[in-house]
Amino acid sequence: MAKIKWDKSLSICVELVDEQHKMLIDKLNDINQAIEQTLGAEKILKTFDFMIDYADFHFSTEEKHMIAHEYPEYKEHRKAHQEFKEMVNSMIEDFKEEGATEGLARSINTYLMNWLVKHIKGEDQQFGAWLDKKGICLKD
């Protein structure tokens, strides 16, 4: 499974959010690595937990910026974040219940990577473009 790399095509108008996206991608790559190295269900689950905690923190940063700038798509965007968290949590439950196979870990990870890249290139960049249009690119 290929690792993902942050590049400029994933950039939005907010530097802090770009930095957090890089970190989140690192967390996903950690999961990838844990699976590749067949570190066992317990360790793989731990890397999932780290990623979920970080995703939570990151989503709230994005949402704070959206509230602060009265972004009209805020509710929809927040819903996407919530759906992601619910999806990940239910996948992790399946992973625990179904015996934590490597195949399942791989498919969860592939799903997460695809979701994240699609979300950044979609909803997150839309937010960035909206900030840009309003003349408020947030370079910290």
Ligand SMILES: [Fe+2]
């Ligand atoms: Fe987002």
